[in-house]
Amino acid sequence: MKIDQFPEHIRPYLVPRAGGEYAYECFSCGREHGIERLLYTCPDCGSVLMIKDLEWSRLKRIPGSLWREIFDYRSMLTLPALRGIYRYHELIGSVIPPESVVWLGEGYTPVVAANAVLCDWAGCAFFFKNDGQNPSASFKDRGMASAFSYLNYLIGHRGMEDVLAICASTGDTSASAALYGSYFVHGVKSAVLLPHGKVTPQQLGQPLGSGARVIEIPGVFDDCMKVVEYLSEHYSVALMNSKNAWRILGQESYSYEIAQAFDYEIGDLAVFVPIGNAGNITAVLQGFLKLHDLGIIPALPAVFGVQSEHANPVYLYYLEPEREKRRFRPVTVRPSVAQAAMIGNPVSMPRVVKLVEEYRLRAGEDAVRVVEVSEQEIMDAMLTANRNGHIVCTQGGECLAGCRKAVASGMQAAGRRAVLDATAHALKFSVFQDKYFSDSFEPEYEVVPKAELRNAPVLVSPPDGVPKPVPGREMPPEDFRRFLAFASGAVAELLGLKRKQ
Ligand SMILES: Cc1ncc(COP(=O)(O)O)c(C=O)c1O
Incomplete structure (x- = not known):
């Protein structure tokens, strides 16, 4: 649709304009810092930062x-910058001009x-809500789009020199960072640090395919995170983990x-x-807090965090x-099928503490809860979802298991509708389905x-005696007829098919 076809009162707002004043805000000491350079922690107190408008x-x-x-009207425009997350440009950093959006x-x-x-x-x-349908098959692409758009803005408008984008990952952050990094013709290269043997083969293949430098480290994600944190403090790199605000x-x-999907009436929803x-x-x-503060949603939905018993520091805290x-x-994590969330020392904990407090203040104590689920519950939930038309990963299974538990325990009223974050595509985690189907889980997983x-x-x-097709070799017609008679008979018997009259 062309701009002049929109109602007059909307036209001045349709195409976002670059601008606004932003600062890094420290959630611990409250100080603010300029955004003209990349900062990950507060120079005064060392805590994590957020971006403040x-x-x-x-x-x-x-x-x-x-x-x-x-x-709503922006969804009818064809501007590339508005097709994705920057439809909400003013809420996610309008300092980034649309032409810098990646x-x-x-x-x-x-x-669904x-x-x-x-x-x-x-x-x-x-x-x-199927975030596995993002380009690198997980929700991480949302944050990478903004973090790389910001890098693009620094390169194009602030004279930033060539930069190495670096991250630690349980598999999905690296897939995403490598994909977005590879889109840059010049200026950006990427390197990812992975805990050796702790990402699935599919996830490992993603940054390799995008051409990133892939470095494996012994230990778990928390160990890799410490290394990239050190690197980002002492070397000239851009940290692309969610520590980057x-x-x-x-x-x-x-x-x-x-x-937007629920016409802004989400006060009766619970989001897992x-x-x-x-x-x-x-x-x-x-x-949700920003939407509420601007009067875009009249009421806040409930939010449930879900953790596995094998990686549950936030659950224990609350x-x-x-x-x-x-x-x-x-906590020291144990092997988990929700491997992408197998993190014992979450970097964003100070942010969570502050935001949960604010959320509860506005919407009541029950508005944010954290539930814990077993490994068995996660696998059973993921497979039950997949059996019913969904392509959720183990973390999506974790959400479903958490929702079921919240309803069973009365935390979530049965009459209340829920939206479950299916954070990645099921195919990234097919190794866990394979283990389940072949009954080959190591005992530490505690999955039967x-x-x-x-x-x-x-x-x-x-x-013996019935010819078999061999790839690349043509079968004589009589041999194929015998094979066809055998194979179709065997399949019909297996499936219990009835002959047509
Ligand atoms: C598929 C998937 N789900 C959930 C998570 C957990 O998200 P976060 O680390 O932001 O808590 C991650 C990554 O860590 C992930 O890759």
Whole structure:
């Protein structure tokens, strides 16, 4: 649609303009720092940072109803910069001009209703929002789009020299960073650090395919994270983990899209998010808070974080009901099928603590909860979802298991609808399905496959005397006729097919 076809009152707002005043804000000491350089921690107190819009009050002068119209009408424009997360340009760093936006097709992932069987199983009506349908097959692309767009802006407008984008990863951050890094013709190269043997073969193949330098380190994600943190403090690199506050801004789009998908009436929803390094739940909470503050949504949805028993530091922290008595303690993780969230010392914990407090202040104590699920529950939930038309990964399974538990325990009212974050594509984690189907989980995983969820291919093998097709070799017609008679008979018998009359 052309601009002059839109209602007159909307036209001045349709195409975003670069501008605004932003600062890094420290959530611990409250100090602010300029954004003209990359900063990951507060120079004064060392805590993690967020990006603050210093002209927020200017956005608040626009009524919520007009914001809703702006976002809805923007979906009809064909500008590449507005097709993805930058539809919400003013909320995720309008200092980045549209021409600096790097868009690889991220965002606008489908919200898919669960069928009646699955809703029954979970105990409530729910939807999966399939972030596995992003370009590198996980939600990380949302944050990479904003962090790389910011780098692009620094290169194009602030004279930044060539930069090495670096990250630690449980598999999905590296896939995403490598993909976005590879899109740059010049100026950016990427390197990723992975815990050796702790990412799936599919995830390892992604940064290799994108041409990034892939470096494996012994230990788990938390060890890799320490190394990249050291590197980012002492060497000239751009850290692309969610410790980089620009990543958080882009990931807030998940909340904005949920609001828009439900016509901004989301006060009756519960949103379930898996927690690892806690960047995602930080962004989801911050996103809903911003929408609420601008009057775009009249009420806040409930947010549930979900963790595995094998990597549960955030769950343990909130187990203590009294705020003053809570003490954060990192945990030593154990092998988990939700391997992408297998993190014992989440970098974003200070952000989570602050945002949960604010969220609860606005929407009540029950508005944010953290639930814990077993490895068995995660696998059973993922496979049950996949059996009912969804392509969720183990972390998506973790959300479904968490939702079912929240309903069963009364934390989530059965009448309340839920949106579950299916954070990555199921195919990235097919090794866990293979282990389940072949009953080959190592004992530490504590997963016992259920017969009704297992599956295996059946080989139809012609007996001696019946010819077999050989790839690349033509079969004589009579041989093929005999093979066809045998194979179709065997398949019909296996499937219990009835002959047509
Ligand atoms: C597929 C997937 N789900 C969930 C998470 C957890 O997200 P976060 O680390 O932001 O808490 C990650 C990454 O860590 C992931 O890759």
